[in-house]
Amino acid sequence: MTVSESSLAEMLRARGLRLTAQRQLVLEAVLELGHATPEQVHSAVREVAAGVNITTIYRTLELLERLGLVTHTHLSHGSPTYHSAGEDTHVHLVCRICGAVDEVDPEVFGPLCEKLAAEQGFQVDIGHVALFGVCGRSDCEERRE
Amino acid sequence: MTVSESSLAEMLRARGLRLTAQRQLVLEAVLELGHATPEQVHSAVREVAAGVNITTIYRTLELLERLGLVTHTHLSHGSPTYHSAGEDTHVHLVCRICGAVDEVDPEVFGPLCEKLAAEQGFQVDIGHVALFGVCGRSDCEERRE
DNA sequence: TTGTCTGCAAAGGGTTTGCAGAACT
DNA sequence: AGTTCTGCAAACCCTTTGCAGACAA
Numbered sequence: 001m002t003v004s005e006s007s008l009a010e011m012l013r014a015r016g017l018r019l020t021a022q023r024q025l026v027l028e029a030v031l032e033l034g035h036a037t038p039e040q041v042h043s044a045v046r047e048v049a050a051g052v053n054i055t056t057i058y059r060t061l062e063l064l065e066r067l068g069l070v071t072h073t074h075l076s077h078g079s080p081t082y083h084s085a086g087e088d089t090h091v092h093l094v095c096r097i098c099g100a101v102d103e104v105d106p107e108v109f110g111p112l113c114e115k116l117a118a119e120q121g122f123q124v125d126i127g128h129v130a131l132f133g134v135c136g137r138s139d140c141e142e143r144r145e
Numbered sequence: 146m147t148v149s150e151s152s153l154a155e156m157l158r159a160r161g162l163r164l165t166a167q168r169q170l171v172l173e174a175v176l177e178l179g180h181a182t183p184e185q186v187h188s189a190v191r192e193v194a195a196g197v198n199i200t201t202i203y204r205t206l207e208l209l210e211r212l213g214l215v216t217h218t219h220l221s222h223g224s225p226t227y228h229s230a231g232e233d234t235h236v237h238l239v240c241r242i243c244g245a246v247d248e249v250d251p252e253v254f255g256p257l258c259e260k261l262a263a264e265q266g267f268q269v270d271i272g273h274v275a276l277f278g279v280c281g282r283s284d285c286e287e288r289r290e
Numbered sequence: 291t292t293g294t295c296t297g298c299a300a301a302g303g304g305t306t307t308g309c310a311g312a313a314c315t
Numbered sequence: 316a317g318t319t320c321t322g323c324a325a326a327c328c329c330t331t332t333g334c335a336g337a338c339a340a
Contacts, residue, residue, distance in 0.1 A: 018294060018339050038330085053297050058330065074219050079329070104265065111223050112257050120249065120283020124236050132273040136266020163314045163319060183305085196323050203305065224304070 011067050022052055026060040030070050030082050035092075035101055037079040075101060075130050089127045095135035102135060156212050167197055171205040175215050175227050180237075180246055182224040220246055220275050234272045240280035249278065 008027055009019045016090060029044040031058070032082075035116055035142045036044070042057045072080040075094050090103040106126045116122045134140070153172055154164045167190070174189040175181060181189070187202045208228055209215045217225040219240050222254070229283075235248040251271045261267045 013340095016294085020295065020339075022296075048168075051198055051297080054329095055298080055331080056296060059295085074222070077219070077225070080222075093261070093265065093269075095267075096270060102265065102267065104261070108257060112253060115253055116238070116249070116276075118245065120238065122240075122247065122276075122278055123281075124238075124276050124278040125241060128241075128277040131261075131267075133267055133269040133270050136268075158315095161319085165314070165320065196322080199304095200306080200323080201321060204320085250323075 001134050008067075008069065011069070017063075021049065023060050023063070025049060025052070026057060027064055027069060030061075030064070031084050035075070035081040035083050037081050039079060041082065071127055073130055074129055076132070085127070091126060093135065094130055094131040094132050094141065095137075096132055096139045097134055098137065100135050100137065100140075153212075153214065156214070162208075162211055163261040166194060167201050168205050168208070170194055171198070171202060171216060171244065172209055175209070176208075176229050178225040178228075180218075180220070180228050182226050184224060186227065198260065216272055218273055218275055221277070229274070236237060239277050240282075240285065241277055242279055243282065243285045245280050245285075 008024065012019050012023070025045045025048055026041060029041045033040060034068060038054065038057050038061060041061065042052070042054050045052050045057065052088060061070065061072070065072065065082075065085075068085055070082050071085045072082045074080050075092055076099075076121075089106050091106050091109060093102040093104060094138060095102075106129075109124070109129070113124045113126070116124055153169065157164050157168070170190045170193055171186060174186045178185060178189060183202050183206060185198065186206065187197070187199050190197050190202065205214055206215065206217070210217065210227075213230055215227050216230045217227045218237060220226050220237055221244075234251050236251050236254060238247040238249060239245075240247075251274075254269070254271060254274070258269045258271070275284075
């Protein structure tokens, strides 16, 4: 995490941009939360710095995405969710019943991606994939959100 | 198409609901358009019946979905797209560059689904799947929307 | 100091809701 | 006639934009 913090400073500097408390806090929040909507990031940041505006969250998430530090995915209806764009790329499994979001190794997608590339010339963007369905949890129904 | 029309009447009647011109038009539009946002369905319906309100489109799409006649998917940012819930289930490939939406046989997903079911107990909802990536079209860039 | 960043307020797009009149059965 | 459905208008949620003051470099 501290690694990303310092690289944030460097990446910003390299582009003539500035390191601010807000930017550090937003990045930290995304890294900690795992999958979070702008709203959730906002809440997390607010716990540390109450005055931060939601507008800043949106602008900062966009910036961090341009810098390649985070990515977003549309896990279902409504707001997108942001997560770190680290090496640990993963595919999302979203449960239609309870809303749980599981992650699976993109490895599982290998054969499929190759097939699509070969037959359709389509390059799948693995980090952006979300599969909807029903999770196998025994308490799935109860967890319904 | 006429088949769906009459079954629409039956399905509605069976639930004490009513068949209206608007409902027939919305269903027709979805069937014809293939993949359409509420906005696009609205435009299509308006060409036949000018006075239909966007509110009615939303309410009708929701109804048709409850009846199992159509489904929706989130192909990218913004509005969802609706399509018929017929037998021709398909998976969507959305190009991040030009926005094209291709369809592929869900067959391709068979092995993956089995693996996820076996290893994670997750039942993938095939009709709801959208994969993002880059299509192989030679004129992809130019088609950019 | 200088140009970037932030907060605030307001606008914008898409979707939903309340209500009274219109329409289906 | 009795309900359901529709159109209209307004409310809502989420996101973006304009602008002046705050702040990093």
